[in-house]
Amino acid sequence: MNFIGKSFRFLLWALFASICGLVLISASMYLYLSPALPDVQTLKDFKLQTPMRVLSADGQLIAEYGEKRRAPLTYKQIPPRFIQALVAIEDKRFEEHYGVDPIRFGRVVLDLLMTGDREGAGGSTLTQQVARNYFLTQKKTFTRKFTEILLALKMESELSKPEIFELYINKHFLGYRSYGVQAAATVYYGKDINDLTLPQLAMIAGLHQAPSSANPIANQRRAKKRRNVVLLAMRDNRFITDVEYQTAIEADITGNYHGNNPEFEAFYLAEMVRAEMLKRFGLSAYDDGYTVYTTVNSDLQKAANRGVRKTLIDYSRRHGYLGPELHLGEQDPSQAIDIAGLNKLDRLGGLIPALVVPGDELGLYVIPKGETTPVLLPIADLSWARRRITVNERGPAISLPEDVAIPGDIVRLEQTAQGWQLAQIPFVQGALVALAPLDGSVQALVGGFDYQLSKFNRAVQSNRQPGSNFKPFIYSAALDKGYTPATIVNDAPIVRSDSTLEGVWRPKNSGDRYLGPIPLRQALYQSRNLSSLRVLDDIGVQYARDYVSRFGFDPSRLANNMTLVLGSTAMSPMEIATGYAVFANGGYRVEPYFIDRIEDSNGNIVFQTNPAIVCRGCPDAPNAFTPADSSQTIALDMQTLALNIDDGPVSDIAAPRQVKRYAPQVLSPQTAFLIDSMLKDVVLLGTARAARSALPRKDLAGKTGTTNDAVDAWFTGYNGDYVVSTWVGFDSNTSLGYNEFGGKAALPGWVEFMTAALANKPTNNLSQPVGIVQVRIDPQTGLLAKPATEDARFEFFKADNAPTTFTSTTLNIDFSVDQRPPQAIFETQGDNDPEMLF
Numbered sequence: 001m002n003f004i005g006k007s008f009r010f011l012l013w014a015l016f017a018s019i020c021g022l023v024l025i026s027a028s029m030y031l032y033l034s035p036a037l038p039d040v041q042t043l044k045d046f047k048l049q050t051p052m053r054v055l056s057a058d059g060q061l062i063a064e065y066g067e068k069r070r071a072p073l074t075y076k077q078i079p080p081r082f083i084q085a086l087v088a089i090e091d092k093r094f095e096e097h098y099g100v101d102p103i104r105f106g107r108v109v110l111d112l113l114m115t116g117d118r119e120g121a122g123g124s125t126l127t128q129q130v131a132r133n134y135f136l137t138q139k140k141t142f143t144r145k146f147t148e149i150l151l152a153l154k155m156e157s158e159l160s161k162p163e164i165f166e167l168y169i170n171k172h173f174l175g176y177r178s179y180g181v182q183a184a185a186t187v188y189y190g191k192d193i194n195d196l197t198l199p200q201l202a203m204i205a206g207l208h209q210a211p212s213s214a215n216p217i218a219n220q221r222r223a224k225k226r227r228n229v230v231l232l233a234m235r236d237n238r239f240i241t242d243v244e245y246q247t248a249i250e251a252d253i254t255g256n257y258h259g260n261n262p263e264f265e266a267f268y269l270a271e272m273v274r275a276e277m278l279k280r281f282g283l284s285a286y287d288d289g290y291t292v293y294t295t296v297n298s299d300l301q302k303a304a305n306r307g308v309r310k311t312l313i314d315y316s317r318r319h320g321y322l323g324p325e326l327h328l329g330e331q332d333p334s335q336a337i338d339i340a341g342l343n344k345l346d347r348l349g350g351l352i353p354a355l356v357v358p359g360d361e362l363g364l365y366v367i368p369k370g371e372t373t374p375v376l377l378p379i380a381d382l383s384w385a386r387r388r389i390t391v392n393e394r395g396p397a398i399s400l401p402e403d404v405a406i407p408g409d410i411v412r413l414e415q416t417a418q419g420w421q422l423a424q425i426p427f428v429q430g431a432l433v434a435l436a437p438l439d440g441s442v443q444a445l446v447g448g449f450d451y452q453l454s455k456f457n458r459a460v461q462s463n464r465q466p467g468s469n470f471k472p473f474i475y476s477a478a479l480d481k482g483y484t485p486a487t488i489v490n491d492a493p494i495v496r497s498d499s500t501l502e503g504v505w506r507p508k509n510s511g512d513r514y515l516g517p518i519p520l521r522q523a524l525y526q527s528r529n530l531s532s533l534r535v536l537d538d539i540g541v542q543y544a545r546d547y548v549s550r551f552g553f554d555p556s557r558l559a560n561n562m563t564l565v566l567g568s569t570a571m572s573p574m575e576i577a578t579g580y581a582v583f584a585n586g587g588y589r590v591e592p593y594f595i596d597r598i599e600d601s602n603g604n605i606v607f608q609t610n611p612a613i614v615c616r617g618c619p620d621a622p623n624a625f626t627p628a629d630s631s632q633t634i635a636l637d638m639q640t641l642a643l644n645i646d647d648g649p650v651s652d653i654a655a656p657r658q659v660k661r662y663a664p665q666v667l668s669p670q671t672a673f674l675i676d677s678m679l680k681d682v683v684l685l686g687t688a689r690a691a692r693s694a695l696p697r698k699d700l701a702g703k704t705g706t707t708n709d710a711v712d713a714w715f716t717g718y719n720g721d722y723v724v725s726t727w728v729g730f731d732s733n734t735s736l737g738y739n740e741f742g743g744k745a746a747l748p749g750w751v752e753f754m755t756a757a758l759a760n761k762p763t764n765n766l767s768q769p770v771g772i773v774q775v776r777i778d779p780q781t782g783l784l785a786k787p788a789t790e791d792a793r794f795e796f797f798k799a800d801n802a803p804t805t806f807t808s809t810t811l812n813i814d815f816s817v818d819q820r821p822p823q824a825i826f827e828t829q830g831d832n833d834p835e836m837l838f
Contacts, residue, residue, distance in 0.1 A: 469705025
């Protein structure tokens with residue numbers, strides 16, 4: 001008995017000593033570690049690495065940049081069922097403990113003493129896991145564990161339970177680059193977490209244990225097993241009923257990968273945004289959760305994509321077939337068709353890869369990617385696919401399907417309203433820029449056929465000769481130099497010696513056809529080169545260079561010789577569109593911009609673009625146009641396309657727009673109205689009249705452009721809503737081929753875009769300003785028409801330039817080629833373009 005008493009006292013003293021030792025060790029560890037503990041308050045301002053999102057003006061996703069996919073949530077945004085699921089599986093006494101769960105912790109300590117296994121089940125609470133994830137490493141040591149406990153206790157004293165829960169659910173890696181539960185919901189289900197079902201919420205809650213190996217993509221069996229463990233824990237904690245539990249565990253695993261797919265294609269613009277954000281914010285642009293709202297309209301961008309691609313695909317069909325894209329091997333008709341190689345190929349520019357399979361002489365039998373049964377491409381629809389030898393030469397006519405492709409070949413298909421059509425990835429390139437003429441905002445931008453094929457952005461980075469697309473700027477200068485739309489200019493050959501042009505220069509019209517004396521209006525809408533050269537010669541090259549700089553062109557880059565009017569100075573489509581915006585808005589120079597605003601991760605606006613806008617008659621706008629205003633110039637850097645903001649620290653540009661900025665007026669309203677009227681005739685009567693049938697409107701104006709040997713083809717046109725420039729050409733600066741010119745190669749893309757952009761929009765014309773008069777004239781002389789004058793017509797004039805005398809004689813015009821009047825010659829030209837450079 002005495003022995004038992006002594007033993008009991010010994011055990012008591014041993015227990016007391018152990019407790020004292022534990023307290024002493026804990027106190028020592030606390031005194032040692034507490035000074036080095038991080039400040040828990042920093043968690044309230046902790047910045048999670050969140051990717052940059054680029055959105056359209058109407059809120060659709062264009063692109064996302066950053067290594068980690070994350071969309072942080074507040075506690076109120078988390079569905080209650082998910083909170084229950086996570087608490088049930090990770091920390092069922094989360095609401096009761098103060099950072100450490102003594103019951104759970106004691107169980108783990110006992111297990112450690114009995115087994116000595118430090119790798120066994122952990123006893124960490126959600127709070128401890130937050131401490132570890134934000135401040136500590138994953139290395140299992142006693143020092144790290146004790147620090148974790150101290151941090152958890154400190155966090156519970158300084159942070160609320162909802163704050164701790166927020167930190168937990170937004171930080172964890174949950175597989176496939178997803179960090180946080182909202183990103184996981186998007187990756188695995190393509191939904192917002194509030195739209196998930198109970199089994200799906202349980203799946204997300206269970207990912208924290210083994211995100212890489214127990215997710216529904218990597219291992220459905222393990223994922224389902226883990227999900228059911230979560231559901232069982234929810235039932236045991238009375239968060240769900242037995243019926244809900246039974247229904248949930250019987251649900252199939254539905255998770256699969258949902259990539260961060262853009263809602264529409266605008267990759268060239270997205271890259272411009274990325275470069276600008278990197279310039280402004282450095283590498284933090286990728287991780288600080290910025291949201292960039294661009295000026296692009298998603299519907300207009302889709303129309304621009306269609307326009308450029310249709311134009312280039314149609315061009316490639318006109319110039320022959322390059323052949324199948326690749327060959328996967330012969331297909332045995334007696335065996336199942338192998339489409340594994342087909343499924344590895346991407347859709348490019350809207351063209352779908354397809355596998356040619358054995359068939360008959362009716363045509364090509366192909367299986368498009370995503371389909372399982374062959375479709376027939378009739379032999380009659382393959383007639384365009386004659387082998388391309390050169391840009392102007394094609395092989396023999398198609399008589400059999402094997403003249404185009406054989407089984408095992410990969411070809412490209414276009415899905416049209418008429419069904420599947422054979423196509424090919426074009427060997428030519430194009431670009432389109434659409435601006436809002438009242439403020440310069442980029443409404444759509446295409447830099448090539450497909451960004452995956454070429455990342456070179458031809459809309460802003462290329463420099464190509466615009467050809468006759470440049471003539472309207474020189475004609476504007478002439479109108480301010482005393483010319484009128486009725487001024488007679490001679491369209492006849494020129495031969496002159498010019499040292500800057502390497503000796504004798506003999507510029508020509510296309511086809512060597514000349515019309516003799518014609519009105520300035522006709523010279524523009526028929527794009528007569530020799531008339532234009534005489535206009536420039538009369539007003540002077542230096543005057544013209546100084547004048548056109550007001551449109552935004554860098555005067556140092558402009559040709560300093562007579563080829564200026566023929567568009568010999570290389571420019572980008574963005575520069576040309578910016579210049580034409582002056583015509584579209586009535587004489588005001590706007591600056592292009594593509595970022596509307598930038599928001600931080602909390603939705604605060606850190607930058608708002610403040611564009612200079614066109615505002616006619618605004619009481620606080622600058623004074624009306626005066627001749628002195630014509631000296632104002634601006635050189636646009638189209639390699640970076642400035643955002644209309646000042647250089648400097650971000651803090652200097654963070655305030656939203658405050659003071660209104662007004663675009664400077666660089667053309668008088670009268671000059672703008674006259675050149676607009678003349679450019680409308682290009683669509684109505686001239687080289688762009690093909691647009692007239694597709695768009696029967698009276699507010700369209702523009703100008704075609706084609707350079708020597710058809711190396712570049714352009715059309716830039718507008719109404720009061722949009723100004724759009726399209727370009728087609730080879731990156732190698734080689735010829736587009738015979739019978740290719742602006743009105744045929746580039747205009748169709750513009751028509752496709754404007755058809756969609758102007759649908760249901762009312763006519764938007766410039767109004768006739770004060771100081772413009774309309775009088776009846778003799779087009780042969782430009783003077784007032786007598787009552788009996790045949791072919792008299794009405795013409796617009798500036799009031800002080802209107803003719804005051806009546807015509808007295810009729811010119812004897814030698815039309816050189818034949819004696820038909822100019823209009824007759826023009827109407828029978830067919831597909832021959834009158835505007836080659838020279």
